[in-house]
Amino acid sequence: xxxxxxxxxxxxxxxxxxxxxxAACAHFDDPxxxxxxxxxxxxFIAGSGVIQSVAVVHxxxxxxxxxxxxxxxxxxxxxDVDSGAFFPDEAVEVTRDGRLTRISxxxxxxxxxxxRR
Numbered sequence: 001x002x003x004x005x006x007x008x009x010x011x012x013x014x015x016x017x018x019x020x021x022x023a024a025c026a027h028f029d030d031p032x033x034x035x036x037x038x039x040x041x042x043x044f045i046a047g048s049g050v051i052q053s054v055a056v057v058h059x060x061x062x063x064x065x066x067x068x069x070x071x072x073x074x075x076x077x078x079x080d081v082d083s084g085a086f087f088p089d090e091a092v093e094v095t096r097d098g099r100l101t102r103i104s105x106x107x108x109x110x111x112x113x114x115x116r117r
Contacts, residue, residue, distance in 0.1 A: 035101040036083035038094065039064055044079055046096040048072045048103060051088050069094070 038044055049071040057064040057080060064080045069092070071077060081100050086092065093103045 035099050036081040036085065038079050038098040038100055039082050040080040044094060045071060045075065045077055046094050048091065048093045051086055051090050051092060053088055054086060
């Protein structure tokens, strides 16, 4: 009797745990979902960095998301973007044409080489 209860309880924990694990593995079928457009009116610095925080900024007609970035070349900047698909501790690159993209280890190495030139 006790053994059956233990098995049932372990299933109650295992199934939701597996669902959470599967949901945590992010995969983007659409490459556009991994990038956003910078909509800040103020100038920004192109380069790679790590997102420190994300906040929702309500503006007339649309929602924007304010990202605080710690730049790899040193310094700190905030950007307003049009997508809420970014989270703290993600490595990103701000391009000169105003796009914000996630970067992997490979693209991070390429971005750091470009920044040194």
